[in-house]
Amino acid sequence: MVIVVSCVVGTLRGGTMNNLSRLHLAGWPLVFVALAVQASGSFSGVRALYVTGMVVSSLLVTVFVVRNRLLPGMALVALGFLLNALVVAANGAMPVTQEAADRAGVSTVGLYRNTDAKHELADGDTLLLPLADVIAVPLPAPLERGSNVVSIGDVVLAAGIGVLVVNAMLRPHPAPRPPAHLRRS
Secondary structure, three states: OHHHHHHHHHHHOOOOHHHHHOOOOOOOHHHHHHHHHHHHHHHHOOHHHHHHHHHHHHHHHHHHHHHOOOOOOHHHHHHHHHHHHHHHHHHOOEEEOHHHHHHHOOOOHHHHOOOOOOEEEOOOOOOOHHHOEOEEEOOOOOOHHHOEEEOHHHHHHHHHHHHHHHHHHHOOOOOOOOOHHHOOO
16 A cells, blocks of 8 residues: 555656656565564464564565665664564564454454464453554445554554655666676777
8 A cells, every 4th residue: 555655656756657667775675584484473473473483584685675765764664663673572463452453343253362473362461562563444335344553663664664665766776686696998
């Protein structure tokens, strides 16, 4: 959703998809490895594997962000991932407040049954509660299935991606240079 909205904003501001397609992101495969590691931990159903996957994926994304640190939005991407990693590491899962879930119309049944390794219901023992999933994002019909509860880290991360996409659309980027061993002398 963030990328689609960012592309619309970039286009309205005079940017082009061609400019976006020419954006060079150093080490981009790290993002896919990070997603795979995090997904493996998430789908395992084992909380310790989820936390490990979150930490490892955060480290991989950090390397990616450092390699691309001069691009607009990357500092926000890094901060969003860091905020989420901190609250997950402190609690063993991402805490979700019942109040925010109710406002968003999101069921917490899986949290009560401990069938969701990624999330837990926030309570009096939750650490770093302001960084948890406390922001309700209710969507109107027919999009209500997309309603969610997010963290401030998710918001910051989405803002960083939006800044990156819009800025990339607004500026032409040189085609990436091939590695030295592939260039003709």
